[in-house]
Amino acid sequence: MGTHRRLGGYRLLDEIGRGSTAVVHLAMDSFGREVAVKELQDGFVGEPEARHRLAREMAAQSRVDSPYVARLLDGDLSGERPYVVMQYVTGFPLDDLVESYGPVDGVRLPRLARRLALGLASVHDAGVLHRDVAPANVITLGDRPTLIDFGISHHAGAEQVTRPGMVIGTPAYLAPELIEGGRATTASDVFAWAATVAFAATGRPPFGRGSLHGVCFRILRGEADLDGVDRRIAGLVRAGLRREPADRPSARWFAGALAGLLAEWSGTVTEGHQVTAA
Structure with missing residues (x-):
């Protein structure tokens, strides 16, 4: 020592x-x-x-x-x-966990998705954009996620300066507007949340692997592979992956929708309280 x-x-x-x-x-x-x-x-x-x-x-x-x-x-x-x-967060990065033990299944998936949405909603409520929501930045213990690494985060109102062609974040989880050089917003964080949930459910990045060019091309065309995602979750993931930022609900809305889904799924409202879909 x-x-x-x-x-x-x-x-x-x-x-x-x-x-x-x-x-x-x-x-x-x-x-x-x-x-x-x-x-x-x-x-x-x-x-x-x-x-x-x-x-x-x-x-x-x-x-x-x-x-x-x-x-x-x-x-x-x-x-x-x-x-x-x-x-110091105990657990494993979500990408390592899924690679070692397989996709998150059963009721664990909506629980993890809801809790991650609640965490992201708190980030946005504080006026912050995370800008790198991805499986590597979600430390997971059971179905309890913790969002880490604010290394490229921004105050939502701060000037965002990037050089032409510069990609900020994890490419496979980037919203299309960021690939096109647009500003990061809460909606681009939501897109990354939805892509991360899809990965948790399938063990695959929803827009595939391979070259940066190929992945970005599929993101821009909206070619998400959600095969194997439980249908009750898939609709929410698709809403988070919508091409237009304005069409994506907020992280707080997703937390509420998932609370309702969990109540339906298990017959009880999780964790002793209802989360509104505001």
């Missing part, structure tokens, strides 16, 4: 994730609790833009309050090693 590096008041135990500019560590706080600490890699510590992105991530995550979204706990952006501290 003595050889573990410290950052602020946190003991870094193990690397659990690595992106283009930052590393995520499993760490321990002064009370012995496990947390996740994200710090900039050595080559980016001196880059103002990298620090700005980390600050933006911290600001976005701090506004969201949901049991289905990883909580921001702490952070220090002014020191030599800027970092943010987040809730």
Whole structure:
């Protein structure tokens, strides 16, 4: 234990994730609790833009309050090693879980879909766009999902600057308007939510795998493969994958629709309360 590096008041135990500019560590706080600490890699510590992105991530995550979204706990952006501290979420990324154990089936699927919709609705209620809802960013334990990684999130009213041809997010889950160079909106997050639910149900990205060009072509043409998705869920997924952003209901609406479906499915209203379809 003595050889573990410290950052602020946190003991870094193990690397659990690595992106283009930052590393995520499993760490321990002064009370012995496990947390996740994200710090900039050595080559980016001196880059103002990298620090700005980390600050933006911290600001976005701090506004969201949901049991289905990883909580921001702490952070220090002014020191030599800027970092943010987040809730350490137990479970497996949804893509790894499905790859290892197969699709999410039975009543577990609408439960997972509803909870993820509730988490996304809380993100949107806070005035934040996640911009990278995808199976890799949904940590799952049983049928309980937790949305993580606000690395490319935005305040909904913030200016969005991307270079021509630049794709932001996970390509297989991008809404068509983003592929065409449009602005990210809550509707583009909803599209990614629906594509993620389709993946959970089938084990396949709904617009296939292969070349970026081919996947984007199928997204633009609306060629979603929902074969194998339970018909009770498939209609909702199709609504989330509609070509026009204005035609997609909100994440809060989907949470309500799924609450009704779950009540029908199991004969009881889940978790002791009804969620409205507002």
